[in-house]
Amino acid sequence: MIKVVASSVTTADWRMRAAEFPGVLAVPGRLMFGLFRPRNKILGGVFAGKVVEAGQDVDGFAPGDRVFGVSGKGAHAEFLTIAQDGAVVHTPDTITDEEAAATPFGALSALVFLRDFARITPGQSVLIVGASGGVGSYAVQIAKRMGAHVTGVASAANHLLLRNLGADEMIDYRAEDFTDATNRYDVVFDTVGATDFKSIRGALKPKGQFIPLNFGMKELWQALWARFHGGRRIRIGVSGDRREDMQLLAGWLSAGDLRAVVDTVYPMADFAEAHSAVETRHRKGTVVLRMSSTEAKPAAPAA
DSSP states (O other): OEEEEEEEEOHHHHHHHHTOOOGGGHHHHHHHHOSSSOSSSSOOOEEEEEEOOOOTTOOSOOTTOEEEEEOSSOOSSSEEOOOTTSSEEEOOTTSOHHHHHHSHHHHHHHHIIIIIISOOOTTOEEEEETTTSTTHHHHHHHHHHTTOEEEEEOOGGGHHHHHHHTOSEEEOTTTSOTTOOSSOEEEEEESSOOOOHHHHGGGEEEEEEEEESSOOHHHHHHHHHHHTTOSSEEOOOOOOOOHHHHHHHHHHHHHTSSOOOEEEEEEGGGHHHHHHHHHTOOOSSEEEEESSSSOOEEOSOOO
């Protein structure tokens, strides 16, 4: 049993709460998560906190341990339970609970999409669309760690943040069309649904890959078509929540090789305001909830 100190509000939480499922997923999404109202009234899939009780067969954790991870649901609460072999690991002493809660959703998504789907290799050129957001801010760091030349797409106000996260180049989408390039990128990772395969195809190298975080039936068909026609491809998939990957991220955080990016910390009383911030799709990093009645506090300067 874990006493939750902090949790993040992700795009998944927003979509489930508001039934904002993209494209053809609108109907099956409502059937799965609630036709007229959310079937699961306690949202939140990511947590950070402290172990308060442990079963007699638990040998990896003990009361008092700081932990963080992925619960899948129910993390926007004071307490939750999770299996010891689930996606839960010890929180590094070098980070706060808010930073820990800000990490799993974005960092796991970025890790799996870049490592397992794109299979980035050193020296490749990678474009991250939505590079300052909850997934993009981790994608920049992880792609750079994998040895790629990273270009981040974000508003000019966020370019200093991207530079500090390791981006080699930045594009202001408000002033420049990032799809207007020829044979430039080995991989384009769209974390926010700002483009599509048809629009970005010309910016890919002859064997380049487009990796959309969000996809529907159109992308499924395009991925199948591209697979049998060679050349540029679109790859789609869904990231999992593996404990081994959480351990890898915890090691990077502890060593200072990965930085948690927190936009704003809200108290649970301002839950609605936190969701509104996520719905704008314009934020630096991750929105975090703190399970207390204290006033909202700004995060440390992201830049």
